[in-house]
Structure formats: C-alpha cells, structure tokens
Amino acid sequence: MALQEIQERNPSSSPMLLAALYIAQERYGYLSGEAMQYVAHQLGISFKAVYSSASFYSLFRMKPVGEYIIQVCEGLSCFLNGGAERLVDYLKGKLGIEVGETTPDGKFTLEVVQCLASCGTSPTMRINDELYENLTKERVNAILKQLAEG
Numbered sequence: 002m003a004l005q006e007i008q009e010r011n012p013s014s015s016p017m018l019l020a021a022l023y024i025a026q027e028r029y030g031y032l033s034g035e036a037m038q039y040v041a042h043q044l045g046i047s048f049k050a051v052y053s054s055a056s057f058y059s060l061f062r063m064k065p066v067g068e069y070i071i072q073v074c075e076g077l078s079c080f081l082n083g084g085a086e087r088l089v090d091y092l093k094g095k096l097g098i099e100v101g102e103t104t105p106d107g108k109f110t111l112e113v114v115q116c117l118a119s120c121g122t123s124p125t126m127r128i129n130d131e132l133y134e135n136l137t138k139e140r141v142n143a144i145l146k147q148l149a150e151g
C-alpha cells in the first residue's frame with residue numbers, strides 16, 4: 002500500500018502532516034484552502050488527504066479567527082461551579098456573537114471546549130495560551146477590558 006493511500010484511509014497516520022498543519026495554522030491563524038494546498042504540495046500528498054486531517058481534528062481551524070480566541074470550559078466541574086452555560090451566555094451577550102463566531106472588529110472569537118485541566122479552580126477559560134481561573138462576571142469584564150485596550 003502506498004504512503005498516500007495509507008494517509009487517505011487514516012488521516013491520523015501521518016505525524017508529519019499534523020505537524021505541517023499545526024505550523025501552517027500558527028503562521029496564518031487558520032487553515033485556508035491555499036495553505037492546505039501548499040502543505041499537500043510540499044508533502045507530495047493529495048489535497049483530499051490534507052483536508053481530511055484538517056477537518057478531522059478540532060485543533061485545526063478552517064476559517065479566520067479573532068486576535069483573541071476565548072475558549073470557555075464546559076466540563077463538568079466548571080458547569081457545576083457556575084461556569085459553562087452562564088459564562089458562555091454572558092460572553093455571547095457582551096461580545097454580541099454566538100459560539101464559533103468572531104466579533105466584527107476581528108478582536109475576539111468565542112469557543113467552548115472540554116476540560117482545561119484546572120477543575121479545582123473552575124470556572125475557567127483560556128484566551129490564546131493563557132488560562133484564567135476562578136472566573137466571575139466582574140473578572141471576565143476586567144480581562145476583556147484589558148485585552149480590548151491592549
């Protein structure tokens with residue numbers, strides 16, 4: 002079985018492909034068709050194989066995102082401590098967007114994720130690479146204000 006055939010049957014079979022997609026996303030913010038075409042060309046595999054992996058893993062984004070990606074934890078501990086739904090609803094109202102959308106100014110994208118591995122300090126959210134814990138509406142307001150001004 003040829004390498005390309007293996008990759009097309011099992012998108013998770015190529016660590017090199019996943020690394021290339023990760024690097025492309027880090028560089029461009031998301032995986033455009035052009036970026037996936039470039040990865041396919043560089044690795045000598047089909048666009049279908051690249052698209053298949055990119056769309057399979059939730060780690061990869063297929064559309065542009067905001068400068069700040071807000072990921073609210075909807076895991077059980079956060080849910081029980083008043084996070085998840087309450088925080089998501091609050092952020093939706095505050096930012097004027099739904100989950101999966103980006104504010105018109107391109108500043109914030111809102112997402113929900115599963116456990117951020119900080120259950121003891123729930124509710125939590127991550128913004129880009131930074132974790133925010135023990136959240137309250139007041140704390141969320143202060144964080145958003147700081148980011149909007151920064």
Ligand code: FES
Nearest residue numbers: 074076079117119
């Ligand atoms: S459930 Fe939210 S950090 Fe674990």
